[in-house]
Amino acid sequence: MIEKYRHQFNANFTEEKYHQLLKKLEKGFPPIPFRVAETPIFISQELKEKLIAAGEEIISLIKQDNFKELTQNAIPSQWNVPNETAHPHFLTFDYGLCKNEKGEVTPMLIEMQGFPSLYGFQSHLAHTYKEVFNLDDNLSPYFNGLDETSYFELFKKVVVGNYAPHEVALMDVDAPNQKTAIDFFVTAKHLGIKILALEDIIKEGKQLFYEENSQKIQLKRIYNRLIFDEIAENTDIFKNSFDPREELDVEWITHPNWFYRISKYTMPFLKSEFVPETHFLNTLKTIPTDLENYVLKPLFSFAGMGVIIDLTEADVKAIKDRENWILQRKVTYEPVIQVPDDGVKAEIRMMYLWPDGEEPQLCINLGRLSRGKMIGVRYNADFDWVGGTVGLMENQ
Known part of the structure; x- marks a missing residue:
């Protein structure tokens, strides 16, 4: 992505350094049961600006006066928790890295949550990548002028x-x-x-x-x-x-209700170049004739469970609780991360902290690399240069 860092990293990579990375990550902590990727993502300024712009569009919807009204049906009645807060304390937006019609790398929204992610580990991971692979001091996983110290101060303020x-x-x-x-x-x-x-x-x-x-x-x-x-x-x-x-x-x-309000349920309300066309299944008047270009997702599922990728008209017609499903245009991930033997696909999670009485702040990110049909551990079990990672950017 930033080619000079990509070439340097690939040229200097050794398996010994990778195993040193894993050992340092676990020192003083429990073993990591998920796969950590061999490399960080080096996020270019152009992509960074697009990721920021995409997030600002989503946040403008969340801050609308009628957002709670729009998303009231998102919360299952059996899981509605009293004393909901005015806003969530965490926002995480997942983007697949794709290419637009101009051939430029661009983010497309895949998932969103008003729920915390790996806010502690991502800082630890970035620090350890930089230390083990002797990466440039100018590279950082943080946004908005934060560094490791000020980031954890903000995190502590929120929590x-x-x-x-x-x-x-x-x-x-x-x-x-x-x-x-x-x-x-x-x-x-x-x-x-x-x-x-x-x-x-x-x-x-x-x-x-x-x-x-x-x-x-x-x-x-x-x-x-x-x-x-x-x-x-x-x-x-x-x-x-x-x-x-x-x-x-x-x-x-953050209050548990925000997990549901900011989720797949929110996506049909978003109209943006960074958001794939998305419909509540029960609002569709006609089934698209090009279903090969769509994916069917249950609103209430975890870690990609229940998603139907190779979709047929029979699959759509078989859904009984249509109000609990969305039909979404497929996002085509581009293998834009060049590793020694190939290109791999990537997803970047933008992670925000929202202190009480203040504005949401973009602060850090999470990355996932994939060679499988979908992003996720179960689809990449037999590959290397895949797994959890972090995006590093040049300080401006």
């Missing part, structure tokens, strides 16, 4: 706020053993907060507590990493802890 760190906890069902646990531990190290599994939390009245050194400590804020879609209907997991759907004396960072 911890005015509370003491011990009053805030990162929470997931079985947090220490999740696939993304390394992100949890990097976050806890920088922010000073606790990592708690759901069953570590005790409910008394409307208050939540955890125990440490035989002391009971009240939780004031939950940095929520629990995705209801992953639980499905298994509400038994709440029996030995608390049910998030109850009225509780606790703040959510």
Whole structure:
């Protein structure tokens, strides 16, 4: 992407350095169960500007006065959590790297979430790539003039706020053993907060507590990493802890309802050169005759599950709950990342932090490289030069 860095990296790459990268990433942290790619992405200024412009268009929709009204049906009734905040604290937008009619590399929106991502790990990953591969000091994963120090200050401001760190906890069902646990531990190290599994939390009245050194400590804020879609209907997991759907004396960072409001559900409302044509299936008057150019996606699914790629008219007609599906024009990824033996496809996630009472701030990014039919671990299990990565840009 920035050719001089791409050529330098490929010329100097060794398997020994790659294994050193993995070893350094895991030092002091749990093992990483997902594949880390051999290389970062070197994002050009031109692509950076397009990614920023695409995000600004999406945010303008989210900030509309009627956005909550537009997305009210996005929240499944069984997962509606009380005391929703005025705005989410996190925004993540995933773009596939494609080529436009002029042959220029351009981003196309694939997915979006009002939910946190690997905000801790991505900084750790960028730092380690730069250290192991001796990359230029001028390269950075951050936006808006942030550096590692100011980035974690902003992150802490959003997550911890005015509370003491011990009053805030990162929470997931079985947090220490999740696939993304390394992100949890990097976050806890920088922010000073606790990592708690759901069953570590005790409910008394409307208050939540955890125990440490035989002391009971009240939780004031939950940095929520629990995705209801992953639980499905298994509400038994709440029996030995608390049910998030109850009225509780606790703040959510970010509130669970935003996971649904900012999601595939939002995409039909977006009209942009960076967004593929998208329709709610139940609003379609006629089925397109060129279904080979479309993909069918369930609104409520996790990590690409349930997506129908090689689509037929019979597939469309077989859908009963049409209001829970979108039909989206396919995005053609271009193998624009040149690795030693070929080009590989890439996706870039733009990650924003939104402090209370302020504007959303683009701060860091996440990348994924792929040779498979889709981006994702299960489609790239047998390849190298694929997996999680980060975009590095020249400081201006």
